[in-house]
Amino acid sequence: MPFQWKDQVVLLTGGTGSFGQTFTEVMLREFKPKALRIYSRDELKQWEMEKKFKHDESLRFFLGDVRDEDRLRRAMAGATLVVHAAALKQVPLCEYNPFEAIKTNVLGAQNVINAALDAAVPRVLALSTDKAVNPVNLYGATKLCAEKLFVQGNFYAGKRDVRFGCVRYGNVVGSRGSVLPLFKEQRKTGRLTVTDENMTRFWITLEQGVAFVLRCIERMKGGEIFVPKIPSMKIVDMARAVAPECSIQFTGIRPGEKIHEVLLSEDEARSALEFDDMFVIHPSHLWAQPWEGKEGRPLPAGFRYGSDSNPQWLSAEQMKRLVE
Numbered sequence: 075m076p077f078q079w080k081d082q083v084v085l086l087t088g089g090t091g092s093f094g095q096t097f098t099e100v101m102l103r104e105f106k107p108k109a110l111r112i113y114s115r116d117e118l119k120q121w122e123m124e125k126k127f128k129h130d131e132s133l134r135f136f137l138g139d140v141r142d143e144d145r146l147r148r149a150m151a152g153a154t155l156v157v158h159a160a161a162l163k164q165v166p167l168c169e170y171n172p173f174e175a176i177k178t179n180v181l182g183a184q185n186v187i188n189a190a191l192d193a194a195v196p197r198v199l200a201l202s203t204d205k206a207v208n209p210v211n212l213y214g215a216t217k218l219c220a221e222k223l224f225v226q227g228n229f230y231a232g233k234r235d236v237r238f239g240c241v242r243y244g245n246v247v248g249s250r251g252s253v254l255p256l257f258k259e260q261r262k263t264g265r266l267t268v269t270d271e272n273m274t275r276f277w278i279t280l281e282q283g284v285a286f287v288l289r290c291i292e293r294m295k296g297g298e299i300f301v302p303k304i305p306s307m308k309i310v311d312m313a314r315a316v317a318p319e320c321s322i323q324f325t326g327i328r329p330g331e332k333i334h335e336v337l338l339s340e341d342e343a344r345s346a347l348e349f350d351d352m353f354v355i356h357p358s359h360l361w362a363q364p365w366e367g368k369e370g371r372p373l374p375a376g377f378r379y380g381s382d383s384n385p386q387w388l389s390a391e392q393m394k395r396l397v398e
Contacts, residue, residue, distance in 0.1 A: 077292040079105040085153045085195075086112055087140055087186065088160030090119035092249040093201065096280040097157065097287070098123070102130055105288075113149050114160065115139045140182030146189035153193060157287065158186050158200040158224075161217070164251055165205075165330050168213040179216035180223070187227040187238065196235050199291055200224045202242040202299070204276055204335040204381075207342075211330025221299060225357055228296045237296030241287050242337060244276025244304060244381070247396050253309065254316065254397065261317040269327045273309045274334050274381040277388060278302065279396060286352070297357035301337050301346075306384040307393060315390040316397055338379035346373055353379065 084101065086094055089112030101110055111134040114120060120135045127133055138145035140160045150156065161179050162168055168175035183200065190198045202221050205214030220240075227238040248254050260266045278286075282304070290300040313322055327333070338346060338353050346355045347370025354370060388396075 079107055082107040082155050083109045083153045084111065085136075085150055085156045086110065087146075087156070087158045088114060090114040090116050090123055091159060092246065092280060093159045093283060095123065095126075097159075097284045098127065098133075100281070100284050100288070102127060102132065107132060109134055111136055111149060111153065113138055113140075113146075139178075140185055141177050143185040143188055146185050147192055150189050150193040150195055153195050154197070155291065156186065156190055156195050156198040157291075158183065158198065161201070161220075163203075163213065165211050165213050166328065168216070169211060169330050172212050175212055175216050179213070180219045183220035183223050187223060187230070190238070191227070191230055191234075191236060194234055194236055196237065197291060197294060198224070198227075198236070198238045199287065199294065200238070200240045201287070202240045204242065204244045204337045205332075206242060207336040207339050210332055213330070225297050225299070228357070229359075231296070237294060239290065239294040239296060240299045241290050242299050242301050243278050243283060243286065244335060244337060245278070246283060247277055247279045249280060253312070257313055257316045258397075261320055264319075265321050265323055266313045266317055267323050267325050268310050268313050269325055269331060270333060271308075271310045271324055272333055273327075273331075274306050274384075275309060276304050276306055276335060276337060276381050276384070278304045289351075297359065299342075299355040301353040301355065301379065303351055303353070303386065305386040305388045305392075306381040307388040311390060312388075312393055315393040334380050334382040336378060336380045338377070340376055340378045343373040343377040343379075347371060348373055 084107050109132050113136045136149045162175050202217050206217040206221055209215040209218050224238045224240050257266055286302045342355050345358050346353050
């Protein structure tokens with residue numbers, strides 16, 4: 075039976091962030107759930123968001139922090155779907171404030187899982203990042219922990235109809251704190267700063283990210299990590315596409331940065347299936363429900379999905395269109 079969005083009571087943590095704003099637009103415009111609960115700790119953004127969506131009757135706004143399990147439990151009462159997007163995401167700030175990053179990204183994830191179990195929420199999907207694969211910075215390490223918690227959360231569900239999964243994708247074009255707004259601002263000065271001329275990253279737009287999350291919600295059985303097939307681009311090529319008239323200064327790689335990112339490691343590939351638009355890392359546990367093996371294709375030995383070896387690349391012209 076097709077997934078019935080009109081019957082869903084959705085809770086979105088981090089709901090006032092870049093992803094949350096786009097997710098809300100798409101949900102209200104195309105899917106029209108019974109209720110959409112926006113959960114975040116920023117009252118100003120909630121107030122602005124309520125005005126933006128013209129006091130839509132299906133929208134509910136919950137002030138709260140994912141560090142507060144009691145508040146999450148109250149917010150999840152009666153929910154049928156949770157999308158967990160709340161996180162501290164800035165690599166340098168997480169490096170400088172490690173205790174805070176752990177409280178939000180790891181303990182916050184645990185709180186979401188516990189509250190969802192207590193409220194018997196049927197589907198819970200968390201957003202992750204390519205930095206969780208073989209992490210070299212604290213942000214990536216906290217998201218790796220969060221992934222593990224969500225996958226293993228299915229153990230705690232037992233025979234209850236509660237399933238947990240993750241979506242893992244790369245850099246989001248134009249999101250707050252990403253390099254694109256920085257380049258647009260630096261363009262006014264005539265000089266752009268790039269850490270390393272060989273650096274590559276995976277790229278996805280907010281709209282593509284939301285569409286992928288929605289597809290994964292409809293398909294999830296519990297315990298999967300969904301990885302979209304998305305293009306790569308060198309950071310320096312992106313800088314030239316955004317501001318071809320500007321000079322580029324190479325500043326050196328920052329603490330906690332990689333030259334290239336990986337969305338699917340060689341070790342994970344052994345448990346993954348390839349589909350036309352995604353890879354699905356399947357949990358190898360007794361509680362895991364079988365996936366559509368006849369549809370998915372096993373990956374070859376030694377397969378690695380990295381931003382440097384990706385067969386799909388963004389051209390300068392494509393990036394210009396995305397910027398516009």
